[in-house]
Amino acid sequence: MDTEVCDIDNPTNRQLVSTIFFPTSVDRWRCRICAKQRVQVSGKSYTNLIDHLQRPHSDATIDSPYKHILRHGTSIPVVNVPSLAKGIHDWIEWTVMENQPLSLCKTELVRKNTTLPKINPKSLKGHIRALVEVVRSEIKAKLPGQRLGLVFDIWSENWYHFVATFAVVPSKDASDPTEPVESRYMNLDWIPPTSNDVERLFSQAGLVYSDHRQSMHPETLEQLLFLRQNRALWSAVTVAAILNHPRTPEKANVPRSGFTGHVILLLRSSSVGKYAS
Structure with missing residues (x-):
């Protein structure tokens, strides 16, 4: 390579x-x-x-x-993505990455002007849930044995409260104890109240959870944001594997996490979901 x-x-x-x-x-x-x-x-x-x-x-x-x-650093088996899996992937990508409602797939004009396979919102939601479980499990396998620092932040919208938990891994720049690491901030007074990753996450949450979509269940919001934040970890190949090997969603409190650059976005339990006051 x-x-x-x-x-x-x-x-x-x-x-x-x-x-x-x-x-x-x-x-x-x-x-x-x-x-x-x-x-x-x-x-x-x-x-x-x-x-x-x-x-x-x-x-x-x-x-x-x-x-x-x-x-x-290793090759993968031969991949063959059926047209149905590719179509479902494209519906999910369109919905997640463009902040579209789940009902997009049943809109008459959308169906008229797209060649994607027909699908109803209930089926689309089921595929999204299955994809979340697969990505969650993949990242769960990467976390054991790592030293993590946790960062918490909250966001409120129309009496709903959300909490995000970020797990930060040590920078590679700090791996050599003999070399001083330059601080990211010259003056601690200038440290922003939240990280850029958190700000972007809540900004997207505000776009998805708009005034016109207040009926959206917080768990659905969490799933959409989770897939958006972890876009690099799923593709048409992942969707094809789900269709070929469907599985029962895990009920346990599985760490919900993903990678954003050098930062791991860790979403536990009700991460970007509604929590009790």
């Missing part, structure tokens, strides 16, 4: 090729997603290989293998 520093969100063509493909012979490369072999003449950039990624594979399909290999 390419040894240069990889931008996980905006990879270069070279990084995509070296991650998704592996050479089988001179000028021949095999795709880790579909196992198909493509010819790419040395010294001719990566035209054929990038064309293969842009045509047979969608960005959502590529997303999961690329990030998996970057994180774990």
Whole structure:
């Protein structure tokens, strides 16, 4: 795999090729997603290989293998995403990332102007809940053994109260005890009351939980924000796995968490949900 520093969100063509493909012979490369072999003449950039990624594979399909290999340094099994799974993924992405109501999928004009498969709000909500459980379990497996610092903050909207719990991991800059670490703030008086991550989280919560959507259950709000904050951890591949292997949602108090840069967003119990006063 390419040894240069990889931008996980905006990879270069070279990084995509070296991650998704592996050479089988001179000028021949095999795709880790579909196992198909493509010819790419040395010294001719990566035209054929990038064309293969842009045509047979969608960005959502590529997303999961690329990030998996970057994180774990290992290849993944051949991935095949059915059109139904891709369609459900696109409905979830549209709803979550654009702060749309769950009823979006049943709107007459939306159905008229989209090629996505028909789905009703109840089914969409069920897929969102299942996706939350999968992402939650994945991150739960990453947390044991780490030293965490907890940061709490609250937000209120129309008599509803929400609490966010962030778990901050030590910075890599502080891993060497012999080197002083420059403080992020020159003067403690200038430390903002909440971190940028918390501010962004509550800002999105305010957009989703608007005056026109006060009937939304706090748990639904939590699930939508959870998936938005953890966007890098789910894709059409994840949805396909859920459809192929449905499972019963966990009832225990599972840590609800995700990654935002160097900060882990830890959502426990009723994290961004309603809590009793």
